[in-house]
Amino acid sequence: MLWACLHFPLLALESIARGDPQPGPLAVVAGTTRPRIVALDEAALRAGLRPGMALAGALALVPELTVHVRSPAREARALREIAHWALQFSPLSSIEGDEALLLEVGAGLKLFGGLRVAAAAMQEGLAALGFTATLAAAPTPSAALLLARARCSHLLTDAAVLRSELSALPVAATGVSDETAQTLADLGIHTIGPLLDLPRDALVRRFGRPLRDILDRALGLAPDPRVPFELPEQFDSRIELPAPAREVEALLFALKRLLSALSGWLHGRGLGVMRLRLQLMHEDCAPSTLTLSLSAPSRDPAHLTGLLRERLERFRLPQRVEAITLATESNDRFTARERSLFPAMEPAEEAELWERLCARLGDEAVCALQPCADHRPEHAWRAHRRAPAHSAPQPPAPRPLWLLSQPRPLASFLQDAHSPVVLLDGPERIESGWWEGRDVRRDYFVARVQDGQTLWIFSEPSGGKWYVHGIFA
Amino acid sequence: MSASLDVLLEHPALWRGAECARHAAALATGFAALDRCLPGGGWPQGALSELLVPVAGSGELSLLMPACARLTHAGRWVIFVAPPHIPYAPALASAGIDLARLLLVRAESRKDALWALEQALKSQHCGAAIGWLDRGDDASLRRLQLGCERGGSCGFLFMPQAAARNASPAALRLGLAPCDDGQLAVHVLKRRGGPLAGSIRIDPRSI
Numbered sequence: 001m002l003w004a005c006l007h008f009p010l011l012a013l014e015s016i017a018r019g020d021p022q023p024g025p026l027a028v029v030a031g032t033t034r035p036r037i038v039a040l041d042e043a044a045l046r047a048g049l050r051p052g053m054a055l056a057g058a059l060a061l062v063p064e065l066t067v068h069v070r071s072p073a074r075e076a077r078a079l080r081e082i083a084h085w086a087l088q089f090s091p092l093s094s095i096e097g098d099e100a101l102l103l104e105v106g107a108g109l110k111l112f113g114g115l116r117v118a119a120a121a122m123q124e125g126l127a128a129l130g131f132t133a134t135l136a137a138a139p140t141p142s143a144a145l146l147l148a149r150a151r152c153s154h155l156l157t158d159a160a161v162l163r164s165e166l167s168a169l170p171v172a173a174t175g176v177s178d179e180t181a182q183t184l185a186d187l188g189i190h191t192i193g194p195l196l197d198l199p200r201d202a203l204v205r206r207f208g209r210p211l212r213d214i215l216d217r218a219l220g221l222a223p224d225p226r227v228p229f230e231l232p233e234q235f236d237s238r239i240e241l242p243a244p245a246r247e248v249e250a251l252l253f254a255l256k257r258l259l260s261a262l263s264g265w266l267h268g269r270g271l272g273v274m275r276l277r278l279q280l281m282h283e284d285c286a287p288s289t290l291t292l293s294l295s296a297p298s299r300d301p302a303h304l305t306g307l308l309r310e311r312l313e314r315f316r317l318p319q320r321v322e323a324i325t326l327a328t329e330s331n332d333r334f335t336a337r338e339r340s341l342f343p344a345m346e347p348a349e350e351a352e353l354w355e356r357l358c359a360r361l362g363d364e365a366v367c368a369l370q371p372c373a374d375h376r377p378e379h380a381w382r383a384h385r386r387a388p389a390h391s392a393p394q395p396p397a398p399r400p401l402w403l404l405s406q407p408r409p410l411a412s413f414l415q416d417a418h419s420p421v422v423l424l425d426g427p428e429r430i431e432s433g434w435w436e437g438r439d440v441r442r443d444y445f446v447a448r449v450q451d452g453q454t455l456w457i458f459s460e461p462s463g464g465k466w467y468v469h470g471i472f473a
Numbered sequence: 474m475s476a477s478l479d480v481l482l483e484h485p486a487l488w489r490g491a492e493c494a495r496h497a498a499a500l501a502t503g504f505a506a507l508d509r510c511l512p513g514g515g516w517p518q519g520a521l522s523e524l525l526v527p528v529a530g531s532g533e534l535s536l537l538m539p540a541c542a543r544l545t546h547a548g549r550w551v552i553f554v555a556p557p558h559i560p561y562a563p564a565l566a567s568a569g570i571d572l573a574r575l576l577l578v579r580a581e582s583r584k585d586a587l588w589a590l591e592q593a594l595k596s597q598h599c600g601a602a603i604g605w606l607d608r609g610d611d612a613s614l615r616r617l618q619l620g621c622e623r624g625g626s627c628g629f630l631f632m633p634q635a636a637a638r639n640a641s642p643a644a645l646r647l648g649l650a651p652c653d654d655g656q657l658a659v660h661v662l663k664r665r666g667g668p669l670a671g672s673i674r675i676d677p678r679s680i
Contacts, residue, residue, distance in 0.1 A: 353550075353596045357578055357589055365579045369562040369572055381562035383577070391566060398678075399564035401534050402557075424655075452651025453530035470561060472678070473534035 002106035002115070002157060003141040006086070006122070006133040007148035008079070008099050013039040015078035016068050018130025019254035019324075020242040025062050029055050030070040038070055066242065072098065074240075078131075081237050083229045085129060085261045087268025089122055094141075094226040097175075100148060102141045102226060115155050128260045138162065141224050142217040146192070149173040159220060166218055167193030174214050180207055235265045235273075236327040244283065244320035248312045251280070251321060255308060258326040259301040272297025272334030277327045278308065282319040290315060293363060295386075296351040297332040303352060310359040375432040376440050377403060377469060397428045398446065400456040400470030407467035410457055419450040421457075430458075446472065500601075500627055503539025506673050511645065512665045516540055520644035521618045521628040523609070525637050525662070529557065531651035532677035534603075535568070536659075537629060541601055542569030549600025549626075552576045552593040555586040557605050587613050594620035594628050601627040608636060615642045637662060 008014070017023045025044040029035040035055040047062045059065060079095055086093045089112070090103040105118060112118035119135050126133050136147035137155040143162055147154055150173035156165055169192050171184050184207075189195055195203070196215060204212050216222035239254050255278075266273060274297055278290040290311055298304065357366045367383035371392035374380050380392070381403070414421070426445030433439040442458040449455060456470035499513030508514045516522055526533045541551045551574060553560055566572055578593070580586035586604060593602040594617060609632055621628045630643070637648060646663035656676045661669040 353592065353598065354576070356592060361578065361580060361585055361589065367577050369560065369565065369575060369577060371562040371566055371572065377561075381559075391572070392563065394567060395563050399561055399567060401538075401561060401564045401568070402529070403559045403561040405559055448655065451528050452653070453528055454532070454655065455530060471530040471558065473530055473532065 001104060002109065002137055002139060003144045004090075004103045004105045004119070004122070004135060004137040005096070005141070005144035005148040006082070006101045006103070006126070006135055007145075007151075008082075008101075008131055008133050009151075010039060010132055011075050011078060011099050012070050013041055014131050015071075015074050016240065016242060017041060018257055019239045021250070021253045023066075023242065025049075025065045026068070026242070027055075027058060027065055028068050028070050035069075068242075077238070080229075081261050082126070082129065082131065084231065084235070084237075084268065085125065085264030086122070087229075087231065088125075088264045089118060092226070093229045095229060096141075096145060096226075100145060102144065105137065115157065119155060125260065125264065128256070130257050138165075138218075140218055140220045141226055142214055143219070146173045146214075146218055149175070162219060163196065167191060167196060171195065174211060176207070176211055180211070183207075231265070231269060234328050234331075235262050236325070237261055238323060238325045240323040241321060244322045246317055246320045248309065251312055251324065252305065252309055254324055255326070256301070256305060258324065259304050259308075262304075262326060262328070263299050263301045266299040266331070266334065269331075270334060271331040272299045273304075273328050273330075274332050275328070275330040276304070277329050278311075279325040279327075280317065280321045281323040281325070282317075283322055285318050287325075288315070288317065291329070292359065294351075295354055297334045299334060303355075307355055307359040310356065314360060375430050376438075377430070377444075379433070397444070398425065398472075400454075401473045402471040404469055404471070407458070407469045410455075410466035410468050413453065413455060413468055414449060415451070422448045424448060424454075444469070500540050500544070502536070503543075504536070504675050504677075506675055507536075507659060510661055510664070510669050510673060516627050516629075517644040517665065518627055519622050519625045521614065521621050521630065521642070522645040523630050523632060523636070523641060523643040523647070525632050525634050525646065525648045527634045527650060531649060532655075532657045533631060533649050535677035536649070536657065536675070537601075537603065538565075538568040538570065540627075541603075542571075544600035545571035545574035547600070548574065550574050550576060550593075550596075550598050552578060552589075552599055552602045554578045554589045554593065554602060554604045555580040556603075583607075587617070590628065591616055591620045594626050595624045596626075597624055599624060599626045601629060603629045603631070605631045607633060609639065609641060611640070611642065618642050618644075 012028045013026065017026055023041055025047055026041045027037050027044050027049065028039040030038045037049065037051050037053050037055065037058055040049055040051060044062065044065060049058050049062060075098060079101065083093050083095055083101055086101060086103055090105050090108060092104040094102045096102050109115060109118065112121065115137060122135060134148045134151050134153055136144050136153055138144040138147060139159045139162065143166060146166060146169055150169040152169065154165060156162065171181055171190060171192060174192065200212060213222065217224040237258050239258055241254055245251060274294050276292045280288045292307055292311060354366055367385060370382045370384040372380055372382055373392045424446045427443040429443055431441045442460055444456060444458045447455050447457045454472035455468050456472065457466050457468050459466050498518040499511065499515035500518050501515040502508055524533055545551055560577060562572060565575065578589045580589055590602050590604045593599045609630065617628050644665055648660040648662050650658045652658050652674065656674045658672045658674055660672040
């Protein structure tokens with residue numbers, strides 16, 4: 001077994017700032033009576049602020065500082081989202097505390113081409129999500145956790161070197177309280193090595209069981225079961241924009257984070273999304289909802305970004321957007337396409353053109369034509385959402401390439417009432433549809449009028465008026 | 474001596490007055506008389522063709538049917554963008570088109586229709602995209618021409634006769650006029666190479 005641990009030291013900051021492409025100086029504060037700064041971004045650090053400063057002092061130094069209150073719920077949500085995403089790399093992921101994620105990667109190493117390649121892919125994916133993490137790997141989960149907490153990105157595969165590697169880590173990596181760490185420092189114990197050499201009972205008596213337990217588990221001397229993270233049935237994730245925005249590019253930047261997470265979730269479950277729901281939260285009015293339907297299951301973030309860009313550009317926002325929620329409504333099993341040896345039509349890419357047209361023009365704008373077996377000309381065809389499955393029998397007489405949606409009187413096509421109309425073909429009696437109550441009884445002719453148009457006209461045997469139903473183009 | 478003269482005449486940099494461009498990629502129209510007048514022997518591929526008609530219903534769409542039928546059976550798509558009337562499925566099937574490869578796109582505005590045409594032409598899977606415009610401005614036509622080049626598809630635009638007055642970046646411009654006996658008189662207004670004097674008569678519904 002090989003466990004990888006992802007530790008997120010900047011989770012408090014990144015869970016807020018990742019929706020913004022150009023963050024200004026940003027600080028996260030905690031505490032109600034005398035708020036103190038908990039986390040800072042680079043711009044704020046450059047401006048001279050430090051963690052632990054009082055908020056009043058910080059604002060005096062940097063008046064344009066954006067301040068957010070620390071929200072453990074938001075951080076937990078972010079960690080859950082990362083756990084979703086991480087399931088594309090491992091069948092088992094487990095959340096540890098509030099800042100770390102454990103993944104069992106030993107099973108899938110061959111698929112990813114080795115531990116280093118997998119680690120690099122994970123770091124790249126996390127960057128796309130907007131988080132920075134320390135990644136460490138070890139044969140036991142607790143050892144990986146200790147390494148990651150100590151900011152050591154070591155990838156240990158050999159259990160024999162575990163003890164020596166862990167000995168060099170600082171005591172704070174074990175997660176002990178500050179007082180215990182201070183006591184240990186007073187005793188002259190700054191790294192884990194001396195801790196491992198102390199007699200077990202004395203350690204337990206002096207500092208409690210948890211410290212000894214974590215050391216045992218890290219060395220593999222005690223069992224270390226982990227609760228696996230359960231995936232919900234549908235993906236549902238939310239990102240808050242640091243400042244309310246209206247421009248499509250700002251919305252898309254935040255959306256890209258959500259789509260990366262969605263793609264990871266879909267990979268983890270082996271699904272492709274068929275219908276997506278995007279909700280844009282506004283300050284004062286009800287959220288706006290956009291639904292995107294796909295003709296084939298997809299999990300490509302670039303493709304989904306393109307479709308959502310088309311939709312958002314046409315969508316009129318009532319107000320500025322404060323937060324975006326992305327949820328899947330319908331998924332389907334995703335089968336990877338086999339690539340043929342010779343370049344041929346890839347059906348999924350044809351579907352992409354269809355989806356792109358629908359994303360901008362509307363779902364009803366694009367259709368295929370399906371012939372139906374009905375004698376009545378207006379019912380002999382139907383618009384169809386997919387390519388037609390069957391063909392209908394050939395009509396007995398020539399049919400025009402254009403059909404008018406409603407038959408129009410012949411007089412509207414003639415320059416004056418007396419211009420000659422030459423009948424070329426006909427009559428063709430079409431009499432049908434009595435069982436539906438919409439029966440037709442018409443004699444159809446092919447006629448040519450003066451300016452050269454060839455029309456498909458009919459008259460009803462009962463009345464004498466002539467109507468045009470089609471144009472032979 | 475004549476053999477070396479023939480070799481010289483085949484040189485691509487040499488152009489004689491009355492002929493049209495050779496070695497152009499083209500899609501056979503299906504009408505022999507028309508093929509003889511067009512460079513490459515057919516509709517220019519990877520380029521825009523304009524067809525200027527005075528009134529709908531003269532046989533202009535039938536002129537495209539053989540080429541479209543060949544494209545659909547070869548697995549490429551034919552896309553109708555914002556047609557003025559409903560394309561009638563039984564008639565298209567009789568003309569030989571495989572309806573599984575035909576798409577109909579409805580657009581509300583001219584801008585949407587031009588965008589849809591450009592997207593269709595740029596896509597690798599589209600064999601031909603057919604649009605109906607009431608006027609053509611240089612910028613849009615140039616974009617469509619670039620789209621054709623990128624996707625390697627044929628773009629067909631139907632426009633009213635009045636558009637003949639304006640210059641256009643299309644590779645081929647045909648003026649169509651219906652004759653009394655049902656045939657179509659085709660004037661080649663512009664083609665790669667030199668212009669064609671006179672017109673040819675084609676019966677579009679003969680195939």
